[in-house]
Amino acid sequence: MKVLVTGGAGFIGSHIVDELIECGHHVVVLDNLSVGKKGNLTRDVRIIKQDIRADLHSLFSREKFDIVIHQAGQVSVPNSLRDPITDLQVNLTGLLNLLEAARKHQVRKVIFASTAAVYGMPIELPIKESHPLKPVSPYGLTKKTSEEYLRMYHDLYGIDFTILRYANVYGPRQSSNGESGVVSIFTDLFSRGESPIIYGDGSTTRDFVFVKDIARANVLALQAGDGEIFNVSTGISTSLNELYNLFNNLLSGQGAPIYVDSRLGDINHSVLSNSHIMDKVGWVPKTSLTDGIRETLDWKLQLAIM
Template identity: 60%
Template sequence: MKVLVTGGAGFIGSHIVDQLLADGHEVVVLDNLSAGSRANLPTDVKVIEQDVASDLTPVFAKERFDAVIHQAAQVGVPDSIRDPLHDASVNINGLLQVLEACRKYAVKKIVLASSAAVYGTPIELPVSEEHPLIPLSPYGLTKKTGEEYLRIYQALHGLPYTILRYANVYGPRQSLSRESGVITIFTDRLCRGEMPTIFGDGTDTRDYVYVEDVARANLLALSGGDNQIFNVSTGSAVTLNELFFALTDVLNDQREPCYGPPRLGDIRHSTLANGKIRRAFGWKPSVSLAEGLRRTVEWVKSQS
């Protein structure tokens, strides 16, 4: 199968490329390299350096893709609040460019990266796919809107899709220079001898899923789960305090955490149910938090 991975030079996208290649697929990457890097990819992978919000029909006309895995996105919640126009340009207009090209050139399947941000403040935990969608940021809203566009394109044009709502993804290749996930931030600062700040009392919880497990879910979605939505998560709640001490154990660092005031708008607790994807694909998280942190620490150290 010939697969286009938008944002394929980025954090999650590059791991998806690795797994697609290992599974024998032909892969093309489209990435403007604003956040991604060619260094994340094998040298023989074709990279089209182009913005996803531009006209993609010449690319699709030439390459004739069988499927698209759409990872290209503006992913920063604070960035979406500061600049909602840019957020919408990438996350809505970019998706529409992809969908229109898929429609015109008979792509057989699209897999969309969505986010736990579509849910907003959880009413109950763990959050299932049927939970109400009440996003709290422009980022969450554009992800919710993107999901609706896929539903409409399937209904109007018969384009099959699968939507994957990611929990907090972490692992090697997550950017150290841009706004990163908390694990990468904590790891980078601890490795540099600095002390990261835990906002609040450290009892806030998140669901941390390793990037290779997320990539595997994308690979499975190419051949199943048509016109369905799945959480990609561990289903386990980890407090910030637990995360901090798990990292310091890996680093053999005996320092105590530094606390700051809670941040306005932060959700206290978020855990996503993963029973649906387990039943549909037989998928389950295979990398434990301890092992994932060890691999992440090794990667961060290798970047210094």
């Protein structure tokens, strides 16, 4: 199949590109390289350097994509609180621009990167796809609205979709700026021999899913799950203290974590049920947290000596 991966030079997108090429698909990447890097693309793949909000018609008319995997976006909750207008423009205007090109150029299906942030504060755990959607950030709201646009474009114009709501994704190529996931921040600090900071008492839990498992879910969705919404998660809660211990076992000799006050608005516990995607698509998370962290640390340490 001919597949366009938007945001394909980013953390998750670049792993999707690897998996697609591995499975023999023809891949084109569209990315403005604001965050993504050409260096993330280890395979020989064509990159269109373009903003998702710019005119897409000539590209779509020329390339005749079968499927679009849409990963490009404003991905940070804190940034969306600081600058909700940019969040809206990139995430919603960008999606609409893409959907307009998709419908005019006979794209069969759009696979969309959504998030656990659409749920807001969980009222029951594990969170199932039927849980109420009450996002507590502009980022969560633009993702929730994106899901509604996808459903509407399906009903109006027949474009298929699969929505994948990712839990906390981690793995090689994730940037470790101050606002990224806790695993990438721990990876950075541990690889430099520094003590990590933990907000709260360390009992906060998250559902950490390895990026290659996320990539596999996207590739399976090329041929399954039309019109469906799936959590993509491990279904396992891990506390920040447990996470610290896992890192410490793999790379011992670190200082104890530094505990500071928890941040306002942080969700205490989040774990997503993955039974729907296992039943319907046959996807299972294959990478244990220990193996995933080991691979991420190896990547980081390798980068440091290059």
